[in-house]
Amino acid sequence: MTADATGRKSRPDGPGRAGRPHGPGRSAALPAAAARLGLMVLPVAFFGVFFAYPVAAIVARGLHADGAWHLGRLPDVLARPDIRHVLWFTTWQACASTALTLLVALPGAYVFARLDFPGKQVLRAVVTVPFVLPTVVVGTAFLALVGRGGLLDDLWGVRLDTTVWAILLAHVFFNYAVVVRTVGGLWAQLDPRQAEAARMLGASPLRAWRQVTLPALGPAVAAAALMVSLFTFTSFGIVQILGGPTFSTLEVEIYRQTSEIFDLSTAAVLTLVQFAAVGAILAVHAWTVRRRESALRLVDASRTARRPRGAGQWALLAGVLATVALLLVLPLAVLVQRSFDAPDFAYYRALTSDEGSVFLVPPIDAIGTSLEYAVAATAIALLIGGLAAAALTRRDAGRLVRGFDALLMLPLGVSAVTVGFGFLVALDEPPLDLRTSWILVPLAQALVGVPFVIRTMLPVLRAVDDRLREAAAVLGASPWRVWREVDLPMVRRALAVAAGFAFAVSLGEFGATVFIARPDNPTLPVAVARLLGRAGELNYGQAMALSTILMVVCAVALLALEGLRIADRTGEF
């Protein structure tokens, strides 16, 4: 797979690439365009009905009354000091979190890309676990570490849960893997001979890095930074749990305005603001991704890593290992330890009883519910995302299709709270009366899973040398047959990886699910959040225990995938 990509990249003007007109040709282009449109029908319908429509309905409910739009609400709301404070905090914490994540994770990207050491594969899986963990679990873990009665409180009386540091650290924890995978993945594939060529021309190691390696990595760093800023800008679960009354992001504020203050017009304005910000971030991201895909010399990742040499590299490796231990492993370890912090597994046993519970069912039932929903959501996400990825595979896809590409990323950033509440408001009348249907939750969760499926599949599909498809066609295979015989065998593993991502993301989805999961059928994250919202040792302990279970389920799913992962060609997050 990588060899094909390499061949293609290193021969940018080969006949397969050069032999393509800028405008679509006459005869063969029409059916191709029609096929592409056909593939896009279902994804477009899905996003129209389950994303655009609910979000529009919520915005309309807030800003449309008596047959007129009240857009004057926009400046009114934005002028309020409390809202300005939220906007300011959302922005600067996103910037700070991104900078901090890059600072902490870039050395990690280098170590994972260029150094070879025992246990590297396992460690790579370990650093990825936090990213697929539900934000609620992340929040809970940091609460157990830096919160009241947390580990640091016990040891030194240090509490960070009233400061912004808890949020920033949790964001670094959550996004470490984004930088390591996006930047490290490319770094591992950069041809070292490029830097060697610079060295032969007289550049010092530092100069070679600065003038050859860094410019090549630049777009990947930018893409990772944008992804992190997107995730932190829209952070909900983490801030909801660690932010207390002081710190609130836009997403948390939308939730508060919607479900506590019932001020829908303010929520609608905030949704629009977030929408604009996310749109801007995604537009820049799409641009950097396109630059990243162009004209780099790539080689097989397994050939570039080597054993550490010299004090500098050993120190770097030690530093990265220490960071991973303290920042990524410790919070999870504390979470697990707290869940067992009662005689006879009392917290776990309490999960199975419905006495004095905050739910109508034993909390343990949430596991089954979560798994069912996640499986259904994964199936939907694979179907929709797979179709969209197949439609987007062609590099010469027109501007319309590329716009569609960016559009499919929107659910990652648009307020999940809005989507969840929008489901309740918009999908409540025939023919789309889904309010009482179980499918509502998987649909909302699939919305977040689809971008992951596309992002995982697309690089692999695009890396398939077009001339392999042509070879099959010339040998007599119809387009459908070509897809089945050439594309499918190559993306099978990517498909499994995509399924795993979608599964983990669905399992951990919180912002939308919290609105639409029914009280007698809570998912794991919702159950954790509710338990945390209650006072009492037992509730707290149960939250820890449920979070541990959720973490184990996610980690197992991820580790199973890690065996399948096609080295660094997939998993762009």
Place this chain on the structure above:
Amino acid sequence: MLLALERATVRFGGRPVLDAVDLDVAEHQVVCVLGPSGSGKSTLLRAVAGLQPLDDGRVLLDGRDRTGVPPHRRDVGLMFQDHQLFPQRDVAGNVAFGLRVRGASRKQQDARVAELLELVGLPGAARRAVTALSGGEQQRVALARALAPSPRLLMLDEPLGQLDRSLRERLVVELRELFARLGTTVLAVTHDQGEAFALADRVVVMRDGRIAQSGTPLEVWQRPADAFVARFLGFGNVVPATVAGEAADTPWGKVPVPAGSAQGERTLLVRPAGVRLVAAEAGLRCRVSARTFQGTHVAVHLQPEDAPRLEAACALRDAPETGAEVGVEFDAADVVVLG
């Protein structure tokens, strides 16, 4: 005609890559399209295969217009430049691919795969992984795969491009024998004139999307159509000349030309064998600027005063040292008046 291109035109961003090309290939003929990179020869193959839609003109196979037919229904075979074997299938899986998509039975497939592997000299390789094959073996598997569905026309894109020289020379002979034995109709493209001359019944030289010359290898070699073709074939001694009778005025002085040559303002080619070295006092005075050993002879590069360089072919023992002063005379038998 088995294959006929009529005014085939392909434009990339307005620039014609294939410019109103007419080309015929008769049944059982081996035609080689020869040209430098960027001359449009690969696009020509892709257009015939249906991988590249034409902006204008037609492709006819067996007299039937196939212009709008998708590649999988054209019944032409194409061997790609770097083979493009399917990495996830073994040798037999690759060779049988075209049969399988046509719905051949398992038994038919196995028999045909065995037959073809025998034919290309890889008997017993059926279960090997294609990634474990050497370059030459991959080339053979690619050929077997392209031949398996018995296409009416087999096309080869730089068939031997990535192989080392000795292997290339051996395979060219094998291919030539094979095509003669099977009676295959072949359209190949290459930038290597040696390969084209060895393989083809007819050579087509392309330049900037147009056909510069077409003819048997001997015709093209003996009488290049113009200065471009001559230079592309490796001839360096090409100058403008004024031909009058059996002599021509050139920067090198008077040069004898064969009887019956075209008269007037022309371009003149002197083959290296026609540049004879004589004593420095006789003939055109030159200094030897370099000499390169070519195996059968030595190419001597000569710098006359105030005239373009000349290349002469000499026997090893006659070759002067670099820096020596020599005289040059020309042999009319190796002088060609072009165009």
